[in-house]
Amino acid sequence: MCGICGAVGIDASLEVVKRMAQAMIHRGPDSDGFFDGGRIALGMRRLRIIDLATGDQPIYNEDGTIAIVFNGEIYNFTALHRELEVLGHTFVTHSDTEAIVHAYEQWGTDCPRHLRGMFAFAIVEQRLPEPPRLFIARDRLGIKPLYVWQGEGCLLFASELRTLLASGRVPKRLSPAGLYTYLAFGSVQEPLTLIEDVFSLAPGTWLQCDCQPDGLAITRQRYWSPPIGGDTEPDTAQVREWLSDAVSSHLISDVPLGAFLSGGLDSSSIVALGSQAQDRPMRTFTIGFDNWLNDERVLAGLTVQRWHTDHTVRVVSQAELLADLPQAIAAMDQPTVDGVNSWYVSREAKRAGLTVALSGVGGDELFAGYPSFRQVPRLKRLPRVAWLARPVSRLWPGSADSRRKLAAFMAGQMPLAHPYFAQRGLFTGGQIRALLQPTMREQLDNRDQALMMWKTAVEAEVTNAAHYDSIGEVSWLELSQYMRSTLLRDTDMMSMAHSLEVRVPFVDHLLVEHVLPIRGQHKLDRDQPKPLLVKALAGMLPDEVVTGAKRTFTFPFETWLCSGLSQTVGERLTHAPERLTVWLDPDAAAGVWRDFETGRTNWARPWALYIFVAWVKQNL
Secondary structure, eight states: OEEEEEEESOTTHHHHHHHHHHTTGGGOBSEEEEEEOSSEEEEEEEOOOSOTTTOOSOEEOTTSOEEEEEEEEETTHHHHHHHHHHTTOOOSSOOHHHHHHHHHHHHGGGGGGGOOEEEEEEEEEOOTTSOOEEEEEEOTTOOSOOEEEEETTEEEEESSHHHHHTTSOSOOOBOHHHHHHHHHHSBOOTTOOSBTTEEEOOTTEEEEEEEETTEEEEEEEEOOOOOSOOOBOOOHHHHHHHHHHHHHHTTOOSSOEEEEOOSSHHHHHHHHHHHHHSSSOOEEEEEEETTOTTOOHHHHHHHHHHHTOEEEEEEEOHHHHHHHHHHHHHTOSSOBSSHHHHHHHHHHHHHTTOSEEEOOTTHHHHHTOSTHHHHHHHHHTSOOOHHHHHHHHHHSOSOHHHHHHHHHHHTTOSSSSSHHHHHHOSSOHHHHHHHBOHHHHHHHHTTOHHHHHHHHHHHHHHHHHTTSOHHHHHHHHIIIIIIIIIIHHHHHHHHHTTTOEEEOGGGOHHHHHHHTTBOGGGTOOSSSSSHHHHHHTTTTSOHHHHHSOOOOOOOOHHHHHHTTTHHHHHHHHHSOOGGGGGTBOHHHHHHHHHHHHTTSSOTHHHHHHHHHHHHHHHHO
């Protein structure tokens, strides 16, 4: 696990790359490494996980014509070593990184198809007299981030947005489209970022950059798409094998490895499967909170007893949480409503001695654990008629915010038309327009290119989702939208803030390819959460975990905003810094706070604005 960066087409590119690498020491405190090719350079910071002795980067092929920097883990690297040695390649390390070098030698741009894992990597190929070539790629589901900026005849890339800003080459201009998506969903939606002209490389995609005498020739290609079809009948024994294979493949490590353990099905399943796969007790970690209704220490303890894990519990007080909140917010590479939770859990896991932790992210998306799996099909059956919006929404169960979003959806006033985005949305289209200054609205209304790029990317995923039944449709949208742009990004940036590697076995691409096409009727049950997962793991989980209602790991922000954070957040939103008025209407922002104080909206909306203001103050 590392942070990587690079520059192409810049004089003194190594100096630029060293500045970027310095900005992400937290991602790799153990070592750094650089490749200097004149007008092309690579840099990295390493957190040593596999092959502690010889795995430092860059790593080269046999004749030194290919160099790589790599962030992530390749779980099938041992098999790749054997296969590539038979094909004539010579290895000098025992690292997964070197497997990618020789895979690129052997298969060229097809090499990502041979990799199982989470990855973002950059390869430079220099074969004189040919000009140098850069090849970068990202894993299939977007577990590891990779951001790209092009301008002035050059290209920069990095594992973090703020690393690109540290280069001194990327203008610090806020992206109206990025801000729009942040207000719409509580996190900036890929491929956008909050900085203009900086974009995420799409998951399952590679980019090739050839340094021609007259400039850079850039090619992009998607190498993976979700499997087509949604009519597969499940075999629970086979599902269990798939799950076991996914979890066991993620256990390889030369440093302390454990698992986050809550009281839920997903983390309990990973602990059960991981314990079964190992010949020793698995290390588990649970975070508890004083006087918190959602504390899961008791339920987690049942799984600990069932599998005799080596368990650590860290209890954090509300006073500690509030005192450390500024540090958590400062760690955000991009603003997010949800990321604070991951920061605290990662910090406490690191303090408990873990360097690698397995997480249950992806379980709800793959096995239909969210309310969206029931709500979105209901929303699809509603007529999209504006005059019916108000009377229907009044009868709709749920909060005032839910009814407000429903009315906006029926009236065609949500940022995107598909009902999934009404279910997942934060502010409605009308609320966003009220929050943005007229100049921002005008730019977005005039077919802003970045906004169009985002909508095109979303439409492509909606098209992919349409190949499945109603449950599979929501599943792919959850995987490609909420998980990708919120959960995976939050997990990466907040864990790496503490130099902790987090792995997500439920997002293993082979498991996704197997489970996604299974008929939805097997994934949803009126009485049993995640019935397919439960049946597959029959006898492995405590009954209380199996039958328990879904619980969300969300801090009590509602309570905090009414007490400990009230003055801080209220002051920031009612007296916004003058520089923010370029983008946000101060009266509208203050109105969101007043709505919260009077019970007309929940905590997420004022919290989202507060996080945005804090991020801008720190980074722009």
